[in-house]
Amino acid sequence: MRRKELGPDKHVTIKDVAEAAGVSLATASRVLSGRGYASESTRERVNNAIRELNFRPNEMARMLTSQHTDSIGLVLKNLVDPYYGHLANGVLDRVHQLGYHVIVCATDENEQLEREHIEMLMRQRAAGIIAVPTGSNQESWQELINMGVKTVFIDRQVSGLGDVDTIQVDNVRGAHKAMSYLISLGHSRIGIINGPVYSQQYADRLKGYLDALTEAGIKPDQELQENLSSKSEDSTQAINRLLSLPKRPTALFMTNSSIANSAIFTLREYHLQIPDDISLIIFDDAPLAQINNPPITVVAQPMAAIGHLAMEQLDRILKQSEQQIQQPVQRIIISPELIIRSSCSSPKIKR
Amino acid sequence: MRRKELGPDKHVTIKDVAEAAGVSLATASRVLSGRGYASESTRERVNNAIRELNFRPNEMARMLTSQHTDSIGLVLKNLVDPYYGHLANGVLDRVHQLGYHVIVCATDENEQLEREHIEMLMRQRAAGIIAVPTGSNQESWQELINMGVKTVFIDRQVSGLGDVDTIQVDNVRGAHKAMSYLISLGHSRIGIINGPVYSQQYADRLKGYLDALTEAGIKPDQELQENLSSKSEDSTQAINRLLSLPKRPTALFMTNSSIANSAIFTLREYHLQIPDDISLIIFDDAPLAQINNPPITVVAQPMAAIGHLAMEQLDRILKQSEQQIQQPVQRIIISPELIIRSSCSSPKIKR
DNA sequence: ATGAGAAATGGAAACGCTTTCACATTAAAT
DNA sequence: ATTTAATGTGAAAGCGTTTCCATTTCTCAT
Numbered sequence: 001m002r003r004k005e006l007g008p009d010k011h012v013t014i015k016d017v018a019e020a021a022g023v024s025l026a027t028a029s030r031v032l033s034g035r036g037y038a039s040e041s042t043r044e045r046v047n048n049a050i051r052e053l054n055f056r057p058n059e060m061a062r063m064l065t066s067q068h069t070d071s072i073g074l075v076l077k078n079l080v081d082p083y084y085g086h087l088a089n090g091v092l093d094r095v096h097q098l099g100y101h102v103i104v105c106a107t108d109e110n111e112q113l114e115r116e117h118i119e120m121l122m123r124q125r126a127a128g129i130i131a132v133p134t135g136s137n138q139e140s141w142q143e144l145i146n147m148g149v150k151t152v153f154i155d156r157q158v159s160g161l162g163d164v165d166t167i168q169v170d171n172v173r174g175a176h177k178a179m180s181y182l183i184s185l186g187h188s189r190i191g192i193i194n195g196p197v198y199s200q201q202y203a204d205r206l207k208g209y210l211d212a213l214t215e216a217g218i219k220p221d222q223e224l225q226e227n228l229s230s231k232s233e234d235s236t237q238a239i240n241r242l243l244s245l246p247k248r249p250t251a252l253f254m255t256n257s258s259i260a261n262s263a264i265f266t267l268r269e270y271h272l273q274i275p276d277d278i279s280l281i282i283f284d285d286a287p288l289a290q291i292n293n294p295p296i297t298v299v300a301q302p303m304a305a306i307g308h309l310a311m312e313q314l315d316r317i318l319k320q321s322e323q324q325i326q327q328p329v330q331r332i333i334i335s336p337e338l339i340i341r342s343s344c345s346s347p348k349i350k351r
Numbered sequence: 352m353r354r355k356e357l358g359p360d361k362h363v364t365i366k367d368v369a370e371a372a373g374v375s376l377a378t379a380s381r382v383l384s385g386r387g388y389a390s391e392s393t394r395e396r397v398n399n400a401i402r403e404l405n406f407r408p409n410e411m412a413r414m415l416t417s418q419h420t421d422s423i424g425l426v427l428k429n430l431v432d433p434y435y436g437h438l439a440n441g442v443l444d445r446v447h448q449l450g451y452h453v454i455v456c457a458t459d460e461n462e463q464l465e466r467e468h469i470e471m472l473m474r475q476r477a478a479g480i481i482a483v484p485t486g487s488n489q490e491s492w493q494e495l496i497n498m499g500v501k502t503v504f505i506d507r508q509v510s511g512l513g514d515v516d517t518i519q520v521d522n523v524r525g526a527h528k529a530m531s532y533l534i535s536l537g538h539s540r541i542g543i544i545n546g547p548v549y550s551q552q553y554a555d556r557l558k559g560y561l562d563a564l565t566e567a568g569i570k571p572d573q574e575l576q577e578n579l580s581s582k583s584e585d586s587t588q589a590i591n592r593l594l595s596l597p598k599r600p601t602a603l604f605m606t607n608s609s610i611a612n613s614a615i616f617t618l619r620e621y622h623l624q625i626p627d628d629i630s631l632i633i634f635d636d637a638p639l640a641q642i643n644n645p646p647i648t649v650v651a652q653p654m655a656a657i658g659h660l661a662m663e664q665l666d667r668i669l670k671q672s673e674q675q676i677q678q679p680v681q682r683i684i685i686s687p688e689l690i691i692r693s694s695c696s697s698p699k700i701k702r
Numbered sequence: 703a704t705g706a707g708a709a710a711t712g713g714a715a716a717c718g719c720t721t722t723c724a725c726a727t728t729a730a731a732t
Numbered sequence: 733a734t735t736t737a738a739t740g741t742g743a744a745a746g747c748g749t750t751t752c753c754a755t756t757t758c759t760c761a762t
Contacts, residue, residue: 025743029721030720035720054494056470056498060415060717061415064415080436088455103452104443106447366749374711412750413750
């Protein structure tokens with residue numbers, strides 16, 4: 001009387017298969033997994049039974065004995081932002097090819113939420129996790145790692161955590177590429193509207209900006225630099241200041257897409273022609289950049305590729321730990337790519 | 352000697368907890384789950400043990416006994432398309448609130464892939480699935496449902512499958528809204544560039560177009576209608592035809608965002624002013640529509656809300672089946688919303 | 703006191719699978 | 733023909749929980 005009366009027929013188990021094939025449980029399991037001896041004839045009988053009974057092994061039971069799952073946790077801010085969309089998609093591609101499956105968690109950059117997700121993934125005994133961490137919850141992450149959950153971070157790190165495999169975009173290099181391009185076009189008064197520099201990311205992009213200028217023998221002008229003071233600050237004001245400068249910059253470097261967004265809208269009010277009156281370049285390939293008229297030159301972070309890399313790396317770690325090999329932690333740094341469109345030209349001769 | 356030498360210390364089990372607390376396994380389990388008797392003092396001792404040992408129940412083991420998981424499968428095309436991004440995000444919101452977790456699968460509209468994912472979800476014994484099905488794999492879906500996996504489809508159905516709960520957008524109504532708006536502005540020569548009508552979706556949008564016209568006493572003009580013949584067909588040609596008509600339409604209704612995309616680009620070549628020379632309206636709120644200059648009026652499908660609804664519905668079904676209640680299958684139809692921006696105006700007096 | 707029912711606890715079976723171990727068979731090698 | 737090794741098979745012991753059942757210990761009315 002323990003059988004739930006409701007619902008479709010009780011699931012078919014390997015025991016049913018074994019009975020149907022007239023072999024023992026052990027034998028059925030052997031042909032199912034392909035490991036161990038089994039004569040051709042048995043193999044066939046069992047496989048027939050499997051097919052006829054429509055048997056699907058219960059992964060839960062399987063994991064319980066084998067003590068490892070095929071679950072990968074993917075923790076990121078959300079899925080709406082195409083930045084994360086591409087990342088997630090990249091991960092998904094590989095996940096499937098490599099035989100895992102993903103549990104996706106959106107944190108919305110909320111620490112509490114992130115903690116709950118980490119907790120859940122621990123209970124699910126996820127084999128590994130790929131995350132764009134919020135930066136806090138150091139304790140939870142540490143526990144997770146102690147539990148043996150292999151982890152790969154993307155783009156960000158969690159301080160005080162001991163080394164963790166990480167895949168990062170080279171922000172300095174990316175900003176440098178953008179700037180070199182602008183400089184090669186003849187620009188020297190290049191404005192930058194940057195995110196908050198307390199974030200490593202933006203500090204790096206600023207560094208790239210400064211380095212490129214200096215290397216080209218141009219003295220960076222403090223007047224042309226705007227660093228927002230928080231992630232949520234509206235950049236309109238900053239843009240207005242730059243555009244109202246007596247000697248307006250001939251080019252503008254916007255270090256993220258939300259800045260670019262307000263910039264574009266603000267620019268329209270000034271009725272400036274792009275690229276004739278001002279050249280534009282964005283760090284990050286937002287939809288905006290492709291759609292805008294004219295399309296905007298960007299430094300693109302290859303998010304899908306990063307997703308691929310992350311999953312491949314995770315897989316490697318997982319395989320290794322299975323064989324008791326302990327590889328040193330890696331930090332993979334990949335370089336963003338300059339996509340030249342139509343928003344930059346040589347600066348017009350000063351009137 | 353069975354203990355894996357590698358890796359972090361073996362997981363702590365409820366048995367360890369019980370020992371530490373000096374109680375039996377059964378008792379520990381009781382306080383863990385909060386079900387059944389347990390004196391205040393034991394409760395406390397066990398909880399202390401749990402905390403000190405950093406115990407996390409193994410959900411796999413738990414599911415094995417309880418015979419049900421908290422896994423929800425989410426099957427959709429990809430995560431890059433913001434349409435699906437919003438949907439997924441909506442689902443994720445509720446999933447977390449309701450205490451489940453999601454396994455996300457991207458099909459890329461590939462039947463083979465879809466089948467593999469369904470297979471995987473069966474083995475994982477997913478409690479339920481939310482899917483935007485490709486439309487094929489009827490057999491796999493049927494099996495899934497037979498296994499007792501509760502399913503909610505979004506936007507599409509799978510033919511020959513017996514009723515399945517579905518959440519749909521009212522495409523007729525949406526198209527009708529767009530058209531009514533245009534008509535109210537005074538348009539009567541309204542062109543439509545539509546997806547392939549073998550897809551119910553587009554058949555419905557066409558119907559909305561036709562209905563609205565007829566109701567307004569305007570005789571639909573075959574000349575103004577373009578229905579692509581496949582999902583991948585480029586719409587540039589269709590647009591060119593419409594724009595080169597001797598009597599050019601005063602407004603254009605584009606029934607999906609990829610059509611809108613090519614349309615916008617093509618339109619630029621004609622140097623037409625929007626909305627002065629031609630009014631534009633799109634079915635679907637693509638990034639393009641918001642960013643374009645001027646921003647484009649659209650009929651928006653509330654994908655996040657749909658995600659919410661889908662998950663709530665699934666939860667309801669799950670809860671019900673737990674209590675042996677069998678509710679009839681529902682088909683929830685929700686109406687898209689007209690978002691008025693700046694791409695439509697009254698038609699200019701004919702010259 | 704005493705017996706009845708409630709409260710607290712532990713033993714053990716069950717969930718579906720894998721894997722070790724031992725035994726039986728068969729084939730190969732002397 | 734006999735030893736040796738390679739094959740094929742089944743019994744049984746887990747894996748970490750929950751839950752049923754039985755037992756013991758309290759609480760109170762009587």
